[in-house]
Amino acid sequence: MNKQAEKLLSIWWFFVLGVIAGGIVIGVLIYSSADVNIKEVESNVLAERIIDCLIDNGNLKEDIFEENFNILDFCNLNSRVFGVGSNFYFNISVYDSEKLIFNVSKGSLSFEEDCKIQEEVDAKHFPRCSEKQEIALFNDKNVRLIILAASNQNGKKISVI
Amino acid sequence: MRKNKKAKIVMETLIFLVLNLVFFVVMLIFAYSSGDREFVYEQTLSKEIALIIDNSKPTMIISLDISKYIEIAEKNKQPIEKIVKLNKEENRVGVNLKQKGGSSYQYFSDSNVSIELEKNLLLIYIKEKNE
Numbered sequence: 001m002n003k004q005a006e007k008l009l010s011i012w013w014f015f016v017l018g019v020i021a022g023g024i025v026i027g028v029l030i031y032s033s034a035d036v037n038i039k040e041v042e043s044n045v046l047a048e049r050i051i052d053c054l055i056d057n058g059n060l061k062e063d064i065f066e067e068n069f070n071i072l073d074f075c076n077l078n079s080r081v082f083g084v085g086s087n088f089y090f091n092i093s094v095y096d097s098e099k100l101i102f103n104v105s106k107g108s109l110s111f112e113e114d115c116k117i118q119e120e121v122d123a124k125h126f127p128r129c130s131e132k133q134e135i136a137l138f139n140d141k142n143v144r145l146i147i148l149a150a151s152n153q154n155g156k157k158i159s160v161i
Numbered sequence: 162m163r164k165n166k167k168a169k170i171v172m173e174t175l176i177f178l179v180l181n182l183v184f185f186v187v188m189l190i191f192a193y194s195s196g197d198r199e200f201v202y203e204q205t206l207s208k209e210i211a212l213i214i215d216n217s218k219p220t221m222i223i224s225l226d227i228s229k230y231i232e233i234a235e236k237n238k239q240p241i242e243k244i245v246k247l248n249k250e251e252n253r254v255g256v257n258l259k260q261k262g263g264s265s266y267q268y269f270s271d272s273n274v275s276i277e278l279e280k281n282l283l284l285i286y287i288k289e290k291n292e
Contacts, residue, residue, distance in 0.1 A: 010177060017184050024188060028195040036204045038212060045215050046269065076219070076290065078252050078271040088269055155204060155266045158255055 039128035039151045046090055047132045047149035050075055060094065060136040060143055064102055071104050082106045087153035089127065095144045111150040127152035199233060203264035206230055207256040210245065211268040213285060214254070219272050221287040228281035234258045245276055245283060 053075035054061055063069060071092070072079045082088055089107035093100060105112070108127075115129035127150040134145045206227065213223055227244070234244050237259040246255045248265070257263035268274075273288040 014180075017181070021184070021188060024192060028192065032195065032198040032200065034201060036201070036208055038208050041212060042215070045212060049215065072271070076271045077269055081252050081267060081269045087267065153267060155207065155264055156253075157200070158257075158263045158265045 035154070037128075039153060040130065042088075042151040042153065043128055043130040043149045046088065046151065047130045047147045049077075050090060050092060050147050050149065051132060051134050051145065054092070054145065055134060055136045058137055060138040060145070062138075064094070072106060077106075087151060089148075089150040091148045093146045094138075095146070096138075096141060101143070107150075108152070111152065112148065114152075115148065115150050125152075199237065199258040200262070200264060202230060202233055203256040203258050203262075204266075206245070207254045207264045207266040210254045210256075210283075210285065211266040214268040214272070214274055214287065215270050217270070217272070217285075217287045219287055219289045219292075223285040223287070224279075225283045225285065226281055227283045230256075230258060231281060242278060245278075247274060247276055249274070 050071075054064060063074060064071075071077070072082060086107040089105070089109065089111035091105040091112060092103065094102035111127045111129070114126050115131075117123065118126045118129060129148060129150040132147045132149075134147075135142050136145060137143075210225070213225065217223060230244060231241050234241055234257075239257060239259055243257060246257070247253070248255060251267065252269065253265045253267050255263055255265040270287075271290055273290055273292050275286045275288070277284045277286070
């Protein structure tokens, strides 16, 4: 093999090594930046928790119709977490036949619209939502509860807590 | 003259081999050190604990086996009592498996939460808010 061909071969060899190195680095970076997404599970947990707190043995608790009713205190939810700029949202609607008899929303109210968009388009940074319906007894009548819960929490990287 | 030429060829081959060896050693070290990406584990544990807290009710005690995480923390010389921390002001669970950095996740439950480490088990105490 002449000298020129040898040089050319070693240049190609190092080029191939570079490509392999690049592939390994990209693969590792993709792996290490992987995100464990639990938004959907979290919105499910929130919806279940609200249902569990409002319905007791199939009966809708009467407390929700009291004047100073506070859903966050009642369901043991932290008021700061559901404050301004919250990563969470929920809406509770109670229907007697088709008539809305109770409605309350907490958290980031814009998530309700985002949930509708999310149904149509899969957007990475949009909240994940969970809608649950339950039938409960109230004053010997069947009422329908619709709970919409959403979470858009990504978690934080921290240096020191 | 001929001897000189031979020495040059040997030298070139040697340099070529050394460079290749360096490349593979660097790649092996990089791949090995990337295998234990703590951040993924930190994320997983903080989210797992936050979900447990949100899914539980007052007067529950939940025990979680974190031996896998303790192993990683010990490898990084992180004291095991500093692996999981609660920030009650912000309702956050923080997990640090190495001395710098970490991951935190917020829980929405308003219960009074406290944690305790017992050997390889993380005990999560869920109490009433004012307890």
